[in-house]
Amino acid sequence: MNAQAARQEQAWADRLADQAVQALLDEVALSPKPALVDQRGSGAHRDLNLGLMQASAWSLWPGFQAMAQAAQAEGQVTPGLRECIGQLGREAEAEMLRVTDGVNTHRGAIWALGLLVTAAAIAPDLCEAKAVAYRAAALARLPDRQLPAQSTSHGQRVMQRYGVRGARGEAQAGFPSVVLNGLPQLRASRRAGAIETNARLDALLAIMATLEDTCVLHRAGLDGMLCMQQGARAVLESGGSASLLGRQHLRALDQTLVALNASPGGAADLLAATLFLDALESDAQRLYGRDC
Numbered sequence: 001m002n003a004q005a006a007r008q009e010q011a012w013a014d015r016l017a018d019q020a021v022q023a024l025l026d027e028v029a030l031s032p033k034p035a036l037v038d039q040r041g042s043g044a045h046r047d048l049n050l051g052l053m054q055a056s057a058w059s060l061w062p063g064f065q066a067m068a069q070a071a072q073a074e075g076q077v078t079p080g081l082r083e084c085i086g087q088l089g090r091e092a093e094a095e096m097l098r099v100t101d102g103v104n105t106h107r108g109a110i111w112a113l114g115l116l117v118t119a120a121a122i123a124p125d126l127c128e129a130k131a132v133a134y135r136a137a138a139l140a141r142l143p144d145r146q147l148p149a150q151s152t153s154h155g156q157r158v159m160q161r162y163g164v165r166g167a168r169g170e171a172q173a174g175f176p177s178v179v180l181n182g183l184p185q186l187r188a189s190r191r192a193g194a195i196e197t198n199a200r201l202d203a204l205l206a207i208m209a210t211l212e213d214t215c216v217l218h219r220a221g222l223d224g225m226l227c228m229q230q231g232a233r234a235v236l237e238s239g240g241s242a243s244l245l246g247r248q249h250l251r252a253l254d255q256t257l258v259a260l261n262a263s264p265g266g267a268a269d270l271l272a273a274t275l276f277l278d279a280l281e282s283d284a285q286r287l288y289g290r291d292c
């Protein structure tokens with residue numbers, strides 16, 4: 001590789017890490033989100049706040065950059081790359097826990113964005129959202145033989161109890177909540193004239209309307225999850241977060257989910273994934289001058 005190509009690769013890896021961190025910062029700053037940490041406060045959480053979430057997001061930059069570089073070195077989806085980013089993901093999680101003093105701020109986000117950053121780095125000229133999600137799914141389906149024996153997570157417990165597929169299933173299926181719900185809603189709301197805040201809130205609600213969020217199942221059971229899904233649908237069906245009626249429904253949903261302790265952390269991670277893929281497509285249009 002000549003020096004200019006090497007510089008371009010380096011810049012692309014840095015850019016992907018920037019965009020992943022930016023997506024996390026944009027997700028947490030977006031307000032008012034139902035029962036989640038945002039600029040108003042901690043939602044249903046006692047151990048999370050805005051500053052902690054931001055510090056956590058910044059701490060993940062080197063991990064995302066390293067995943068992008070590993071993908072560039074390998075150049076394709078392989079079992080070796082899967083195991084390499086598994087190790088980098090665990091190191092990123094350890095750094096997150098160091099920065100947050102042991103609080104889980106972004107476990108699900110490291111998983112989702114880590115896979116998407118890796119998938120984007122493999123083929124910078126093939127970065128249409130669906131293509132990136134497809135490559136990320138292929139990676140997520142590969143086994144990680146280096147995965148250490150883990151103590152049972154909240155996610156694993158509720159997946160067994162309710163028969164849902166959780167964060168792994170979402171990734172292995174090609175992020176349907178992002179590709180079929182979050183991104184189309186983000187763009188539909190923009191086209192309908194919503195300001196960016198409302199378009200992003202609507203995207204979050206579109207994800208919440210169908211997601212089997214293991215955070216919610218763990219914290220508030222099946223009733224909490226159905227409440228989240230129905231409440232999110234009610235906001236969208238009454239005109240979305242930009243409409244007066246939609247805002248009334250959104251306020252009610254926030255109060256109900258906080259009372260149930262039902263924070264949709266998985267949906268928040270997938271909103272960050274949506275914002276990442278949206279920015280990636282815009283970047284590619286600028287760099288390559290074509291629709292992805």
Ligand SMILES: CC(C)(COP(=O)(O)OP(=O)(O)OC[C@H]1O[C@@H](n2cnc3c(N)ncnc32)[C@H](O)[C@@H]1O)[C@@H](O)C(=O)NCCC(=O)NCCS
Nearest residue numbers: 086089108111114153154155166167170212213214265266
């Ligand atoms: C797959 C992960 C998320 C573990 O999931 P599990 O469900 O067992 O654990 P846990 O309950 O601790 O975390 C799940 C997190 O995912 C998010 N989430 C919840 N529900 C969903 C859902 N339906 N879809 C997507 N994300 C979700 C939430 O943020 C939640 O906190 C991950 O931590 C993991 O195993 N990583 C291994 C490291 C790795 O291979 N990394 C490679 C890519 S970076």
Ligand SMILES: Nc1ncnc2c1ncn2[C@@H]1O[C@H](COP(=O)(O)OP(=O)(O)OP(=O)(O)O)[C@@H](O)[C@H]1O
Nearest residue numbers: 028036037104105106107108109154215265268269
């Ligand atoms: N803005 C946000 N507000 C709250 N949670 C978020 C936000 N964005 C993302 N999340 C996700 O929610 C998850 C935190 O949920 P939760 O506190 O239920 O995790 P836990 O550590 O598994 O559970 P517990 O705190 O009950 O022990 C994080 O993994 C994070 O990915």
